Amino acid sequence: MMLYNLFMKYFIYSLLIFLTISSLFFYDILIIWLLLEITNFLFICLLIISTKDKKMIFFYFIIQIIPSFLMIYSIIMNNIFFTNNYFYFIMLMSLMIKLSLPPFHLWLPIISKYLNWNNLFLMLTLQKISPFYMLSLFKLNSFISSMILILCAIIPPYMMFNLNNFKILMAYSSINQSGWMMLLIYLKNIVWFKYFLFYSFINMSLFILFHMLKNNFTFINNMSNFKINLFSIIFILNLAGMPPFSFFYMKWYMTFLIIFNSHHIFILMMLMISSLFMLYIYTNMIMITFYIFKLQSKLYMKSFMPLTNKLNIIFTMSLTFSVYILIM
16 A cells, blocks of 8 residues: 555656646647646645645645636636636636735645645645746736735745744745746746746755655754754755855846846835845744754764765755756
8 A cells, every 4th residue: 555655646746747847838728727727636636645634635625626717717708708807807816826826825824834845845836837837928917916026025024934834934935936936927038937947946955855854843853963954054045045055146137137127126126125034034043943953962963974965965966956047
């Protein structure tokens, strides 16, 4: 039974990646919607295999099925009556729920704390590719989009204060990064996907680290080795956009693109101020980690040689991929 579950997990992982990438090669909204729903169904199957809390799975299913019905309804109504404004509004609201954009974001942190690191990574990255791609195919309404972006800048830093559950922190961080990607979609080129890949790989490196540490609850547990602390700090500061790490240069590059190719300077300033607040939150977490490490190191020091070897590999891969994305 255990071997069967393992096989099913990897089979579903493969299908999820294949179908998500396949959706990027279509321009028909109906086909993209169909592929999106298949990936949602596969992800729910994955949750059933790996998650004990069945109420949470049902809650996720309800959250996903409502925007799915709204999407297909808007597509059908648009084909019959050609009501473009109505179609746009319903479709945008559906995508906002799928992407957990404010004010439809509350479901994401609630579900995040019940998922393991693998499933959380998939939900925050792979499951968002198709909705973002659908969003990039529309001409965004300036006022509605601006309000969404302002909320993406304000809500995550405010909600992240005094949190020590790293899974919920990653959920709010994802909401904030979604604001950056939505702003980049205004440029009407592939640059938003470049930013998304960069963010996803940093997330993957960090999630692998915490998965290996078996840290399912808070950030400050299992931190009794200085090298593990160092890798954690590097990945977190990179995610926060701290110079001289690679994600800082990516944001710097995107900032220049937005300034010279878009008129949303006020929104950009809001997102930059929001990033500074989040950097403060991440730095505060790191200071707590160092304090805990100092206390623990007086009591015991465990050997983590196999783990630190894996961390070396993750760090090298992350650095290589980051450099590759920057020079693309």
